[in-house]
Amino acid sequence: MIRLSLILAFSLPLFADDDVRPDLLRLTNGELEGHFGGLDAKGVLSWEREDGIAPMEFKTDKVRQIVLRGGQAVDAGKDAAHLELVNGDRLPARIVSLDGDTFTLDTPMAGQLLVPRDTVVSAAPNPFGGRLIYAGPFSENGWEVYDPEDGLPPLEEDEEEEEVEGEEEAEEVPEEEKEASWNHRGSKWYFSNGRDALRSAIGMPDQAILRFELEWRSRPPIAIAFHADFKEPVYPPPEEGEELDEEEQEEIQEARDNRRRNSHHLADHFGNAYVLTLRSSYAQLQYCGYNEKGDPFLKQIRSSSSNIRFDDTGTAVFEIRCDRKKGSIALHVNGEFSMRWKVDAGAQEDEDDDEYYRGPGDGIGFQMLGSDTPVRLSEIVVAEWNGMPDSARSLQSDEFDVILLTNGTDRFSGKVESIKDGKLTLKSRYAPLDIPLDEIAEIHLARDGQREIEDTRDRLARVHFQPIGTLSGIPGLTNDEQMEMQSPLLDKMKLDLTSAVIIEFQSGSSFLNYWDEDL
Numbered sequence: 001m002i003r004l005s006l007i008l009a010f011s012l013p014l015f016a017d018d019d020v021r022p023d024l025l026r027l028t029n030g031e032l033e034g035h036f037g038g039l040d041a042k043g044v045l046s047w048e049r050e051d052g053i054a055p056m057e058f059k060t061d062k063v064r065q066i067v068l069r070g071g072q073a074v075d076a077g078k079d080a081a082h083l084e085l086v087n088g089d090r091l092p093a094r095i096v097s098l099d100g101d102t103f104t105l106d107t108p109m110a111g112q113l114l115v116p117r118d119t120v121v122s123a124a125p126n127p128f129g130g131r132l133i134y135a136g137p138f139s140e141n142g143w144e145v146y147d148p149e150d151g152l153p154p155l156e157e158d159e160e161e162e163e164v165e166g167e168e169e170a171e172e173v174p175e176e177e178k179e180a181s182w183n184h185r186g187s188k189w190y191f192s193n194g195r196d197a198l199r200s201a202i203g204m205p206d207q208a209i210l211r212f213e214l215e216w217r218s219r220p221p222i223a224i225a226f227h228a229d230f231k232e233p234v235y236p237p238p239e240e241g242e243e244l245d246e247e248e249q250e251e252i253q254e255a256r257d258n259r260r261r262n263s264h265h266l267a268d269h270f271g272n273a274y275v276l277t278l279r280s281s282y283a284q285l286q287y288c289g290y291n292e293k294g295d296p297f298l299k300q301i302r303s304s305s306s307n308i309r310f311d312d313t314g315t316a317v318f319e320i321r322c323d324r325k326k327g328s329i330a331l332h333v334n335g336e337f338s339m340r341w342k343v344d345a346g347a348q349e350d351e352d353d354d355e356y357y358r359g360p361g362d363g364i365g366f367q368m369l370g371s372d373t374p375v376r377l378s379e380i381v382v383a384e385w386n387g388m389p390d391s392a393r394s395l396q397s398d399e400f401d402v403i404l405l406t407n408g409t410d411r412f413s414g415k416v417e418s419i420k421d422g423k424l425t426l427k428s429r430y431a432p433l434d435i436p437l438d439e440i441a442e443i444h445l446a447r448d449g450q451r452e453i454e455d456t457r458d459r460l461a462r463v464h465f466q467p468i469g470t471l472s473g474i475p476g477l478t479n480d481e482q483m484e485m486q487s488p489l490l491d492k493m494k495l496d497l498t499s500a501v502i503i504e505f506q507s508g509s510s511f512l513n514y515w516d517e518d519l
Contacts, residue, residue: 021070022050026186028062028506036066036503039478060461065186065504071139073466074498079108080132080383082469084121085489086450091115092469095123095437098419109465109500110493118451119489123443126406133382134202135468138501140184146365147196148268181368187464187502193372197269199230199365205384206324210364213379215315219280220373223266224366226320227359228273233294267296269367274301274329274343274359276320277369282306283331285341287358301329303341308333321385324357381468386441401426402444403435416443456488462504463497 025032025047037046037055045058045066083091083105093105093113103115103123137143181194189198204210210226265288266275272289285301310316319332330340343357366377388408396402400413403426412435414428424440426433460472463483473493476484483495 021072023069024067025058026064026067027058028064032056036068036480038480039475039483041477043475060505063505065462065502065506067138067186067502068497068500071137071141071187071501073501078132078467080127080135080468081125082127083115083123085115085119085471086121086453087119087456087472087489089471089489090469091471091490092465092467095125095419098416098424103419109496113490113493115490116451117445118449120445121450122445124441125437125443126439126441127383131205131384132467133205133208133384135381135466136187137184137189137378137380138187138464138466142202143184143189143198143200145180145182145196146199146269182366186504188376188378189366191368191375191377195367195370197225197365197367198377199225199228199270199363201230201361201363202382204362204364204382207322207385207387208324209319209321209381209383209385211317211319211379211381212377213315213317215376215378216310216373217313217375218373219310220371220375221277221279221369222366222375223369224276224278224318224320224364225266225270225273226276226322226364227324227357227361228270228363228365229361230363230365231271231290231361233267233290233296235294265296266298266367270363270365272358272360273363273365274322276329276331278308278310278318280310281308283308283339285329287343289358301341301343303339305339308338317379322359323385323387324359327357388441396444396447398447401446403440404442404444405435405439406441408441416445453488461506462502463500464502464504465499466501 022033023036025034025036032047032049034050035048037048039045039060043060045060045063047056047058049056079092079094081092081094083093083095083103085091091105091107091113092109093107096104096106096112098104098117101117103117103120105113105115107113179192179194181191181196182198183190183192191198204227208226210224212224214222266273266286267288267290270288273287275286275288277284277286283306285303287299287301289297291297317334320329321332322329327343328340329343331338364382368375386406386408388404397413401416403412403416403424405411412426412428412433414426414433417425417427417432419425419437422437424435424437424443426435461475462470471485471487471490473485473487473490476486476492478484478497481497483497484492485495486492
């Protein structure tokens with residue numbers, strides 16, 4: 001018999017929502033709104049319906065996930081500090097101390113925890129080197145599925161049907177609602193077909209990291225917009241002395257509207273923006289916008305290398321690091337540096353230095369380019385960037401612990417001896433160092449000292465919290481506020497669910513193998 005296990009994960013809400021939404025129970029064959037009543041000692045899930053009917057019971061092998069309060073936490077923190085564990089979990093926590101082989105942690109959902117050192121891959125006391133702007137998506141709040149044709153006046157019929165005397169007027173057939181290209185389910189955005197863009201005015205700062213995970217079936221081309229302003233085209237007024245009658249004005253406006261109908265131009269979806277296009281074998285950076293006549297344009301930004309390779313079916317984590325002030329953009333794939341662009345090369349001599357970077361906005365967006373291949377988008381993170389040029393994998397070592405400071409450039413290697421009273425003691429090759437914990441961005445522990453464990457992800461369930469992180473275990477007695485959980489790494493705990501947003505009962509590799517049938 002396969003034992004059900006549990007993983008916990010965390011996300012930061014982008015927009016406040018004062019309305020308390022019902023819980024959503026996603027079964028293998030449908031969905032129900034209501035209220036999560038908990039789990040009993042046998043793992044049976046209780047579900048209370050909103051219509052007052054007696055509570056329903058479900059075996060968890062029939063449940064995909066529970067979305068709590070529409071993906072909004074009761075009490076979501078803003079601290080992104082966390083530890084990554086050897087089983088892939090991310091544990092939200094502040095480090096209290098490290099003494100010998102044990103971390104003492106202060107966690108928002110389980111109080112103080114003792115964590116064996118050999119279960120920790122890395123710790124991030126001050127991740128990203130800056131402020132966390134967004135992590136999700138655990139609800140659709142703040143996101144827009146956008147079609148440039150939306151809002152345009154409907155096309156008029158060329159010829160009106162003649163009415164025949166005595167003939168009854170034909171019944172009006174209601175227009176079918178257009179199927180959305182993107183649909184939100186649980187903690188992911190799903191693309192099924194069409195050309196709509198998924199976008200959000202997310203508040204991207206000047207120096208920023210945009211990270212996301214993409215899952216695909218057949219290497220689909222995708223456009224990722226960043227520092228986008230989503231502006232509409234601005235058309236010039238008539239030239240001096242030029243007079244247009246009403247009919248001429250209507251013809252001009254109709255021509256402009258028709259250009260936007262069925263438009264595939266990136267500017268019509270993102271306004272002025274940088275757009276990274278990923279295809280099966282290469283990556284291309286472009287800048288889109290509108291010229292002084294209101295016509296869209298697209299300019300390519302050259303790079304010394306554009307080659308990139310993806311499997312026909314798979315998943316990858318992409319990270320875009322951009323600096324609006326210095327005019328630099330870099331792409332990392334699965335923790336490894338891929339390519340870099342310098343965007344001030346084409347600037348005109350009469351332009352100011354701070355105008356070289358063309359992305360004026362703070363929005364991000366995603367669009368599939370001429371493909372109906374299903375795609376899943378998740379683990380979206382936007383944060384301030386400290387300018388660190390290194391890839392995540394360059395900070396890993398078999399023999400030494402590696403410490404990266406928040407300034408993004410200084411690093412030290414050696415053996416982390418202890419953490420106490422807000423200071424980390426590192427035994428380096430030449431002399432011991434005491435480093436304030438609030439000046440440390442990341443601690444990467446030597447791989448040789450990490451515990452080897454069995455991969456049990458195909459037997460795990462998952463619970464998501466806010467703002468960021470993951471944790472695994474076997475669920476016990478649970479109500480809508482608290483859960484007992486037995487972790488394979490951290491023993492038995494009582495978890496506060498007030499910051500929980502999603503509980504998944506089918507996750508790991510088995511969860512990745514299916515695509516929702518209703519999409």
